[in-house]
Amino acid sequence: MTARPDRREQIVTVSRGLLEGDGRDALTMRNVASEMGIKAPSLYKHVKNRGEIETLLSERALAEIGGELAAAEPGLESFARVYRAWALANPELYRLATSTPLDRESITEGVEQSAEAPLLDALGSDRDRARACWAMAHGLVMLELDGRFPPGADIDAAWRAGVSAMISG
Amino acid sequence: MTARPDRREQIVTVSRGLLEGDGRDALTMRNVASEMGIKAPSLYKHVKNRGEIETLLSERALAEIGGELAAAEPGLESFARVYRAWALANPELYRLATSTPLDRESITEGVEQSAEAPLLDALGSDRDRARACWAMAHGLVMLELDGRFPPGADIDAAWRAGVSAMISG
DNA sequence: GTCTATACCCGGATAGAC
DNA sequence: GTCTATCCGGGTATAGAC
Numbered sequence: 001m002t003a004r005p006d007r008r009e010q011i012v013t014v015s016r017g018l019l020e021g022d023g024r025d026a027l028t029m030r031n032v033a034s035e036m037g038i039k040a041p042s043l044y045k046h047v048k049n050r051g052e053i054e055t056l057l058s059e060r061a062l063a064e065i066g067g068e069l070a071a072a073e074p075g076l077e078s079f080a081r082v083y084r085a086w087a088l089a090n091p092e093l094y095r096l097a098t099s100t101p102l103d104r105e106s107i108t109e110g111v112e113q114s115a116e117a118p119l120l121d122a123l124g125s126d127r128d129r130a131r132a133c134w135a136m137a138h139g140l141v142m143l144e145l146d147g148r149f150p151p152g153a154d155i156d157a158a159w160r161a162g163v164s165a166m167i168s169g
Numbered sequence: 170m171t172a173r174p175d176r177r178e179q180i181v182t183v184s185r186g187l188l189e190g191d192g193r194d195a196l197t198m199r200n201v202a203s204e205m206g207i208k209a210p211s212l213y214k215h216v217k218n219r220g221e222i223e224t225l226l227s228e229r230a231l232a233e234i235g236g237e238l239a240a241a242e243p244g245l246e247s248f249a250r251v252y253r254a255w256a257l258a259n260p261e262l263y264r265l266a267t268s269t270p271l272d273r274e275s276i277t278e279g280v281e282q283s284a285e286a287p288l289l290d291a292l293g294s295d296r297d298r299a300r301a302c303w304a305m306a307h308g309l310v311m312l313e314l315d316g317r318f319p320p321g322a323d324i325d326a327a328w329r330a331g332v333s334a335m336i337s338g
Numbered sequence: 339g340t341c342t343a344t345a346c347c348c349g350g351a352t353a354g355a356c
Numbered sequence: 357g358t359c360t361a362t363c364c365g366g367g368t369a370t371a372g373a374c
Contacts, residue, residue, distance in 0.1 A: 129331070158301050162305070166334050
């Protein structure tokens, strides 16, 4: 009952902190170990290698996004709001989870689908449009995270325009 | 008149080859130098550091995309086709050019705008929708490059659905 | 399950001779 | 403008003792 997380869980936690705090390059075995108060070689008793840590993080990220989307009220506006908010609150984790090749074997079944379902509901099960819509959200998020919009750009307005086009188009 | 490129130009060329051929990690000073038949320290007589090479590559990429978009026939369908085709033909360079923070000081003036203009034309100068549309294209490309669509997904259809929504929405 | 020690690899960048 | 020599840093991962 005591809230002592096991080592794997702790690895995920400190890895996430390092990633979000100091960027992807900070996610090294040495840093993770150091944050846990142990030495790097000891980590290999708990995870296979660095890649497994990233997989665990991606899994966690996808589960969180999926959970929030599933819990949100239906509709595209709500989807957009929740999706964007999560990404901006967890920029490095979002990047990691979406730009990694995603080995579908090791990812928990259904996690990917649960992130997709709300979108399908909002668009009358139109798979193609759902994918376009997902891509638009992903693109808007990435461009924002990467500082790709011109300085004065009204990003809110771009989201509104996109969502509205997807709904009424 | 002889087609002997100067060193900077040569650096861009071999860097591009390394990047596209072996991925981003292959873009090292040692590799670039080796491809040129010289030693790594010599590169510093021509470029300031590795970052400058990446900037040069980004500049080149943006100029190329902008050029192709400007030369294409007007309309959103054409934009989509050209944009996607360039990205798929130059995946690593596309990634580099779009996911780097883009230091606007050192980038040639107007390069960014020229890539944006065709989109504005196609959408009646609606800036917000143009940005949403750009984001959708970027998102579709990134998801495809990162192998993020499910195995059987019809990516062509997703593009069509997205473009059609953006036009008629 | 943690440690120390270590092997191995890689990278960016500079100094100074030629 | 190129070289050699070198410094400095970093990383993943394993072996074997405790």
